[in-house]
Amino acid sequence: MNVEGCFQLMGGDFTNAGAASSELKSTLSKLxxxxxxxxxxxxxxFEAEMNIIxxxxxxxxxxVVNNGEIRIxxxxxxxxxxxxxxxxxxxxxxxxxxxxxxxxxxxxxxPNIKKNADxxxxxxxxxxxxxxxxxxxxxxx
Amino acid sequence: MxxxxxxxxxxxxxxxxxxxxxxxxxxxxxxxxxxxxLRFAAKGALLVTALNQTQxxxxxxxxxxxxxxxxxxxxxxxxxxELAKEKxxxxxxxxxxxxxxxxxLYVGGLRSCLEE
Amino acid sequence: MLKVSDIIEKIGLDIxxxxxxxxxxxxxxxxxxxxxxxxxxxxxxxxxxxxxxxNIVAVAVIKGLSCIVITNGRLPETDTVKKxxxxxxxxxxxxxxxxxxxxxxxxxxRSE
Numbered sequence: 171m172n173v174e175g176c177f178q179l180m181g182g183d184f185t186n187a188g189a190a191s192s193e194l195k196s197t198l199s200k201l202x203x204x205x206x207x208x209x210x211x212x213x214x215x216f217e218a219e220m221n222i223i224x225x226x227x228x229x230x231x232x233x234v235v236n237n238g239e240i241r242i243x244x245x246x247x248x249x250x251x252x253x254x255x256x257x258x259x260x261x262x263x264x265x266x267x268x269x270x271x272x273x274x275x276x277x278x279x280x281p282n283i284k285k286n287a288d289x290x291x292x293x294x295x296x297x298x299x300x301x302x303x304x305x306x307x308x309x310x311x
Numbered sequence: 312m313x314x315x316x317x318x319x320x321x322x323x324x325x326x327x328x329x330x331x332x333x334x335x336x337x338x339x340x341x342x343x344x345x346x347x348x349l350r351f352a353a354k355g356a357l358l359v360t361a362l363n364q365t366q367x368x369x370x371x372x373x374x375x376x377x378x379x380x381x382x383x384x385x386x387x388x389x390x391x392x393e394l395a396k397e398k399x400x401x402x403x404x405x406x407x408x409x410x411x412x413x414x415x416l417y418v419g420g421l422r423s424c425l426e427e
Numbered sequence: 428m429l430k431v432s433d434i435i436e437k438i439g440l441d442i443x444x445x446x447x448x449x450x451x452x453x454x455x456x457x458x459x460x461x462x463x464x465x466x467x468x469x470x471x472x473x474x475x476x477x478x479x480x481x482n483i484v485a486v487a488v489i490k491g492l493s494c495i496v497i498t499n500g501r502l503p504e505t506d507t508v509k510k511x512x513x514x515x516x517x518x519x520x521x522x523x524x525x526x527x528x529x530x531x532x533x534x535x536x537r538s539e
Contacts, residue, residue, distance in 0.1 A: 185390060188369030192398075195373060209375065213349045216373045220345075220366075261479050261501060271462050273362040276477065278346035285350075285427075341525040343459035344477050347499065359526070361463050383467065408467065409457035410475070413526050414533025423526040426499070 172236040173201060179222045179229045181248070184272065187223040190231045191216035194242070201235060203308060210286040211240045211306045217279045218244045218302050224269050225249060226299065235308075239288075242304040250296035258284065312336050312421060314378055314401055317357065320419055321405050321412050323380060326392060329401035334377045340424040341413050345370040351424040357416075359409055363387045368394040368402075377401060382409045428452070429539060431494045431517055434473065438531045439521075440496060443503055446517035450493040455532050457525055461486050468492060473532070475525050479503050484510040484518075494518070498525045 175197065177190035195212040203211075215231065222229040226248030234241045251257045257264075258280050265275025284290050289305035314331040317323065325331065334355065341359040342348050345366055348358060354375040360367055363385040371379055378401035381387060385404070395402040405412060432448040434440070453471030458464045459478055468474060470491040476483060479501050487495055494517035497503060503511070503518050511518050521528060 185365060187366055188373070192369060192372055209354075209373075212373045216369070217346060217349065261504065267461070267482070270478075270480070271460055272364055273343050273345045273360075273366065273460070276344045276346060276459075276479075278344070278350070282346055282349055339526045341457060341529060342477060343463070347459075347477050361458060361460060383463075410455045410529055410533070413457065413529035414537070417526065417530025417533060418537075423524040423530075426524075 171201065172234075173197065174232070174234040176230060176232045179219060179226075179231060179244075179246070181223060181226045181228055181246075183223060187220060188216055191219050194231075194233055198235070198240070203235075203240075207240070207306060207308055211242065211304075214283045214286040214304045214306070215242050217282045218242070218304065220274055221279050222246045222248065224265055224274055229299075238308050240306045240308060242302075242306075244302045244304075245299065246301075247299045250298055251292065251294040251300055252296055254292055254294060312416075312419065314403070317380075317416065317419075318403055321380075321407055321415055323403040323405040325401065325403050326387070327395040327400065327402035329378065329395065329399045331378070331401045334401070336378065337421065338424045339413065339416055339421050340376070341409055348376070349374055350426055352427045353424045356424050357421070359412055359416075361385055361409060363391065365391045365394050367391070368398060368400055371400045372398045378403065380405065380412065382407060382412055429535070431473070434494075434532070434535070435519060437535055438528070440519035441521065442517070443497075443520050444508055444511040444516065444518040446494065446511065446515040448517060450517075452493045452536075454536070455529065456492075457529055464490065475528055475532075477501055477525065479507060481506040481510050483507060484514055484516050487511075487516045488514050492516075496521065496528060498523060498528055
């Protein structure tokens, strides 16, 4: 199995926010991936997608399904993360109040991604952008 | 509890039927923070919220939530209703506040979603 | 009518900031959206929320809420605690979910 896809994400586009993760979810369903794995992959992707919509100007989500794993790579042109350790803490957020009023920005995004991923990596440069790599194994072994 | 029984109990109006006839709601998640919803084993649950944004439906889709109940009679954008139809997620609205709805559903035997 | 202290005793909430425990609880309001609470909550209500941000204290003061209950095991931020202490606002926490706390409180307030 080798399936991949790529989506363009626009910062601030709350109307279409989540559409990429939704499509990833339906692709994984069609591939017959198990429910639990689909759930974890789509939650991690959705949180990462929302982070780009909330914080960045634009970004991409690229996924590859092969070798028994789902790899999701999100790259954005955004503000970057100053303190990754702090950003990983539950409840820590730099989102403005209006984002909180839209039901996001309560500081659960990155912790949720980490929780659902088997492997998770953040590379970030302040003022340039952030790359997230999320890997979820499709087999338990 | 069937969706139409829930609607009867909390004076709700079903806006999008989704798979309402076949679903039996046993658990409820009350939240306006979508990341929080994603932390729960909410498969087949009812989401009670006052957040009238399309991302509520996206969240429901991603988390396999069966139905969304909008409280306080909040107006919903056409986009939100259309997305619910497309994704086959039941959508209901009530003029009651979240506390009353949760209280009535709790007394009616529904239980909370559990954190994963 | 029940006081904040009675509610704590009846459903077992953890006290994070001990404000005026003698305030009467006139009802409950659930919301994680501050603008919603500003618009719809009523004087003396107990507020159930997931928000931990310092702004929750300002909302509770302005709306005259009897106390704040933070659910799902979340804890108030350090600044939130400081602000609540200086404003004499009670903050309670619980590992239970919003729905469960709502159910328990609904039963208690109904039987009053």
